Amino acid sequence: MNYFITLFTLLITVVAQAQTIDKAYTNFKNNGQLKNATTALYIIDCATKQTVFEHNKELSVTPASTLKLLTTISALELLGSNYEIKTKLVFDSIKHTLHLYPNYDPTWASQYVAKDAFANELIAIIKNKKWNVVQLNIHTNIQDAQPTNTNWLWGDMGNYFGASPQSLNWKDNKLTTYFNTTIAGDSAVLVKCVPKIDKLTLTTAVLASSKSGDNTIAYSAPNSYNVMIEGELPEYKNNYEVEISNPLVSNLFTQEIKQLLGIKIISFNNENSIETPANTAFIYSPRLSDLVHKTNLYSLNLYAECLLKQIAMQQKWGAKNATILNELLNYWKIKIPTQAQGMDLQDACGLSPMNKVTVQFQTQLLLHARNANYYTVLEYSLPIMAQSGSLKNMCKGTVAEGRINAKTGYIHGVRAYSGYVKTLSNKTLAFSFIVNNFTCSPSQVKQLMEQVFVSMVMQ
Incomplete structure (x- = not known):
């Protein structure tokens, strides 16, 4: 069994090294196992702010727990990393x-x-x-x-x-x-x-x-x-x-x-x-920096929902969830103009399958955070590819190992990853990669997505 896992891992690396992101993603979305699925990917170079790759960037998709990025970034932005409840x-x-x-x-x-x-x-x-x-x-x-x-x-x-x-x-x-x-x-x-x-x-x-x-x-x-x-x-x-x-x-x-x-x-x-x-x-x-770390690394729904309550109380946004989430979106519509279209938020943690985001918004949000004074706190909170959290068993033995920090998300029919890539050429990329409505197993989708992750690192 270990032999076949090692062989598969090596195969991913060899194939992806010979592919651009465009080629790797085309192979990914055209795979027969994703025939009925919706796929979306958006990648930005954090230094130049130029688009590296895009597909379905404005399509509304379900983010699962990657929505916690919006909650934790908002908490850091509006409360400060030293905030205490x-x-x-x-x-x-x-x-x-x-x-x-x-x-x-x-x-x-x-x-x-x-x-x-x-x-x-x-x-x-x-x-x-x-x-x-x-x-x-x-x-x-x-x-x-x-x-x-x-x-x-x-x-x-x-x-x-x-x-x-x-x-x-x-x-x-x-x-x-x-x-x-x-x-x-x-x-x-x-x-x-x-x-x-x-x-x-x-x-x-x-x-x-x-x-x-x-x-x-x-x-x-x-x-x-x-x-x-x-x-x-x-x-x-x-x-x-x-x-x-x-x-x-x-x-x-x-x-x-x-x-x-x-x-x-x-x-x-x-x-x-x-x-x-x-x-x-x-x-x-x-301190909030510690709560954000726990929220993202362990994907704690309770923590995320309580962070939203803290934001609402400090901003005086009222007590009703719908009102709070609408105010939160209004805040980011000003910070990230035109990028908050296609959004429909139902909670702070991503558990509701009715949540809708775009990969464009999530990537632009990550780009905003990359240039904020709380970036190191956010980066530290994210699982590391092949090393920690929900990314611990992905891309092992590939060039992607240790080079991607991302929040993951999984509910029925949804696989999502959003975060940062450190490429072999020393670039930092922000990305959001979401698959909805697949009918194969979650583990099969994860394996297919690994090839795209490796191609990102090769840039």
């Missing part, structure tokens, strides 16, 4: 009530940062301020009653990547379930759910299968006490992990914060609190 604490010494004001910070107890940072800081503030906390009052956002994007698919919402952004986020808004499986065809046994949430009911219709990987779907809605998991898992596995979104984020938070603070009473209301320097404190998230 601020959570306010106000203590009422008469009622011995601590008022907590969540602020769409995705990092509380997140596995992608120092997991105990929020809890440790909260305890330290209470101790240093000598606050005798008897009860906690959490001021939540009215949108938390129904936080899910209306244009996300029902089959996505219950899975870990469909976790809804809320003003109060805890442990990445996800849970881990564990299954035992035996022979293919038999029912899988749910062993446990971690963390365990009081009154949450999990119903399963999961079978063992000869197939590899997690082929389950979880169905749930925010603030629901019921989760349904169905599908297939590999046979003969013990404690096989399946991550799902947490529909009861606030419930889990209150469970765990009660134990942490040793209190029994927690309320959720927007009762007024009187603020003074002595009774007010703040907890800060990691």
Whole structure:
């Protein structure tokens, strides 16, 4: 098997080295496996700002997670790389009530940062301020009653990547379930759910299968006490992990914060609190540069959605997603004139299949960022070809290895890559490369796209 992989990799390199981008792309789009697909590619030389290659540059296509580039670049542009999300604490010494004001910070107890940072800081503030906390009052956002994007698919919402952004986020808004499986065809046994949430009911219709990987779907809605998991898992596995979104984020938070603070009473209301320097404190998230790095490298939908909320609050764009996204597009229509046509945004992370962009806009956005003071932060956040993130297993052993930094995107029927190329002639190219509506396997599309990537580096 390794022999054939090595042979295939060498073949890509040899063939691509003899091809221009035009030739490589023509061979790519004319491949029979892409007969019914839509392909689009736009490449710009960052130094000269001249077009290197274009095909379907103004066509509206679905970007999947490459849309996170718009979100993270916008956050860096409008908030600054040193921006920190601020959570306010106000203590009422008469009622011995601590008022907590969540602020769409995705990092509380997140596995992608120092997991105990929020809890440790909260305890330290209470101790240093000598606050005798008897009860906690959490001021939540009215949108938390129904936080899910209306244009996300029902089959996505219950899975870990469909976790809804809320003003109060805890442990990445996800849970881990564990299954035992035996022979293919038999029912899988749910062993446990971690963390365990009081009154949450999990119903399963999961079978063992000869197939590899997690082929389950979880169905749930925010603030629901019921989760349904169905599908297939590999046979003969013990404690096989399946991550799902947490529909009861606030419930889990209150469970765990009660134990942490040793209190029994927690309320959720927007009762007024009187603020003074002595009774007010703040907890800060990691800097935006770190959040952008995590968002792009690990393709974190929750982080991306919370970054959009931060932008909206700072720019005073309101609370409704549609309004916020429209304001964001209006901003870039001024910054990148005439390039924001054909755009239709439904979220900040790219999960909705209804999102529409053009490769021209995405490439021009990358060109803009290339000349901005936050470029090094953005570049550092992007996976590196054949080395890290979702690009780790692409173009290995070719000249493209280590020479392409790009955000990737994949949802059903979509493969997308947008980023920067360092050519063998020391040029820096910005590009966006998107394929929609293919009917072959995602891995086949990825292999076909590799030939084009190698040809880019050869320029």
